[in-house]
Amino acid sequence: MLQLEPYKGSNRRLVIAIDVGTTYSGAAYCILDPGEIPKVLSITRFPGQEGDNRSRDVKIPSCLYYDQQNKLRAVGAEATLQNTQREAYTQEWTYVRWFKLHLRPPSILPGAILPPINVNKPVLEILADYLAYVLKCSKRFISETSPIGRKILDTEGASALPIDYVLSHPNGWSGPQQNNMRRAAVMAGLVSDSDEGMSRLQFVTEGEASLQFCIATGLVNHIQQENNYVTIVDCGGGTIDLSTYRVVDSAPVTVEESVNPECLIQGSSMINHRAEALLRDKLRNSCFSTNEDIESMMANFDSTTKPIFRDPSAMSHIKFGGARDTDVRYNIRRGYLDLSGPEMVSLFAPSIDALKAAIDTQVSGMDHRLAAILLVGGFASSPFLRDELQAHMTRKGLRMFCPEGQTSKAVAEGALWFYLDHRVRARVARHTYGSACNVHYDPLNPEHLRRKHLTITNAAGATMVRFAFATIAQKGTVVTETTEFRCHLAQHSEISAISGDTDAISASVISYRGSKTKPAWRDDEPEMFNKLCRVRGVPASDSWQTRDGPNGPYRYHPFDIILLLGLTEMKAQISWWEDVRAQST
Structure with a gap:
């Protein structure tokens, strides 16, 4: 059991964590009170989950209803209430689920057939709508259950106390997905789109x-x-x-x-996905193949049949109708559909094998x-x-x-x-990280000869090969939170071609997701390289060197790209020497 020390800060602080799951989501909070030991508490009350048997639920469904004008109508447990579903049917609202999986990296489950999002709304806006709803419910719960929490939330304007947020995401997500979550957090009103706002938002893998x-x-x-x-x-x-x-x-x-x-991507929702396909195929010639019947079957399968399945030698039952609903040709008796043990095993097997x-x-x-x-x-x-x-x-x-x-x-x-x-002092680099660069042409190097058509002449008059990749950190490297990885580069600029921000230096940070240990060329597997960000700095004008080139004078500035990979978020910096002091940004 972890024993925390009393909070040593001078001001109260509220921290809210939100876990948006594919099928269910949850939230928790902690109040940091000077001199008091912090307590981690779950949000255990959400609208639509009232009642003795559900009052301690820590999860709500990850689903939403939108009307025909793409206006949000119901979220979470409220979207599963009978009255809501009746109105949704009458008003022809659109049901949205599994939106989280639409944000996954292209490398995870490529080509997967997911439930479509049939609203004219970007998936980021749907995530933002959902985050805003969970935040609203969380704030209401905190205000109703914690006097200190209410006091923090009631402060407004300049005196308002800051709220920090932690968002979780699957292990396979990294920079681009975290960027999308940041944008959604801003749209949802969790934080502002500023350096101060971004400093109050952290990410952690599930x-x-x-x-x-x-x-x-x-x-x-x-x-x-x-x-x-x-x-x-x-x-x-x-x-x-x-x-x-x-x-x-x-x-x-x-x-x-x-x-x-x-x-x-083999969680319990994938079993539902396979079960629905099985039912539609099994009952395609039956009078019980309507969408309404299949939806009723899937609701019972998800809540009862799937969670209690244990014995592959026994029959499993899905309740969907009444005593008059019988068709023995399809193993349907008195409103129950029977599934054999092998059929049930086939639904679980891909997830378990993986x-x-x-x-x-x-x-x-x-x-x-x-x-x-x-x-x-x-x-x-x-x-x-x-x-x-x-x-x-x-x-x-x-x-x-x-x-x-x-x-x-x-x-x-x-x-x-x-x-x-x-509690984690070191992490493993998820991918190979590096930067785009040009390398000096070597006519004796077969790889260079193969790319002779990609050569250019730089401002110094040197023949360079484009599309090279400079590795900064290799996949699988164990790194601490303070480990720095550096790559030395330089920028050449012909003075006659300079325009705009003349003193800026910049470079891209790229991840490689392929199988090569030391990838050297970006044109070999272009689909495996992904630009994460661009780092940029503006050195002092007098720190640039002016040199003579074949086409006239040019400016030259060496610099380093620095990566920190030991945190839950990658950090990139650009560094250069100026007045015999290192500067970074």
């Missing part, structure tokens, strides 16, 4: 947030000896995130990422006696999933644990523990 939750709540106490390995498997609605850490110190618990984390392979990759090369698997997340409660994985782990000589308690709130609360007390 895998690392789950680890922080497990450490904070004591779920890893029995396996936190030094040099042990723990693989966190966060089984969610859309994604399954795997992260493996080595325990560096046990008191206090400190870990470092030891393997590149993985993200599978997960087994991913776990094997994560623990490859480790002493299995020192490794343990922790299964968390809503999908982890599936008895069939657990039984299948446990059998696989036993065959591999691995220990697997499924902690009791509400691990479905692990990501939202874990994101706050990440904010309060980092």
Whole structure:
């Protein structure tokens, strides 16, 4: 169990974490009060989830209704109420779900057929609408349950106390996806589009947030000896995130990422996706193949049939109608559709097979006696999933644990523990990072000869080959939060061609997602290179060197690109020497 110190700041502060999931989302908050030990608390009350049996729900559905004018009409649990659905049918509103998966990187599940978004609205605006709704619900809950929280939220104008935010995202997401989430956060009103606003927004991967939750709540106490390995498997609605850490110190618990984390789009929603396809095919010639019947079947499958499935030798049942709804040709009796064990297994198998392979990759090369698997997340409660994985782990000589308690709130609360007390001291570089550059032409180099048509003459008169790639940090490198990676470059500018911002230097930061260890050319696999950002600086005018070239004088300035990859967000800087002092921006 993690023990926090009293907050040492001089001003009160509110921190809100939001976990937008594919099928369900959650939020948590923490009030930092000077001299008091911070407490992490989940938002446990959302509109549409009132009632004794649902009053402690920590999750709401990730769904929205828009009317025919693309105006937002209902969100979350309110969108699932019978009255809302009746009005949606009458008014022909459009139902939006799984919008999060439309934001995934192109490299994850390329070509996947997802539920379409049939509203004339960019997916970023849909995410912003959803974030704004969760924030509104969170603020209402905090005001109603915490006097200090209400006081913080009631302050306005110049005296308003700042709110910090932590947003979680799947392991496979990086710079471009974080950028999109930033834009959505600004549109939703979480933060302003300024340096100050951006400083109040942090990101954490779902895998690392789950680890922080497990450490904070004591779920890893029995396996936190030094040099042990723990693989966190966060089984969610859309994604399954795997992260493996080595325990560096046990008191206090400190870990470092030891393997590149993985993200599978094989969560519980994919089982629903396969189930719907199975039902539509199975019943295509039946009178029970209407959209209304299929939707009713899927609702019961999701809430009852799927969560309790355990025995592949037994029949499973989906309730969708009344006693008069019978068609024995399709195994439908008195409003129940029967699915055989093999049919149910076929729905789970792709997710389970992919997960087994991913776990094997994560623990490859480790002493299995020192490794343990922790299964968390809503999908982890599936008895069939657990039984299948446990059998696989036993065959591999691995220990697997499924902690009791509400691990479905692990990501939202874990994101706050990440904010309060980092336990991860080193992380693994997700990709190979570098910059676009030109290299001196070597007529004896076959790669240069092959690109002779790509040569140019620079201002100094040298023949250069374009489309080269300068590696700054290789994929798989373990880096601490303060590790700097540098690449030395230089800018040549013909004075006659200079216009605009004459003193600016700049360079691109690019990630490579292919299989090569040391990629050297961007034209070999152009689809594997992705521009992340451009760094720019303006050195003092007198720090530029003026040199003579074949076409006249030109200006020259050396500089470094600096990358910091040990944080949950990549940071890029540009650095140069000026008056014998290093400057960076």
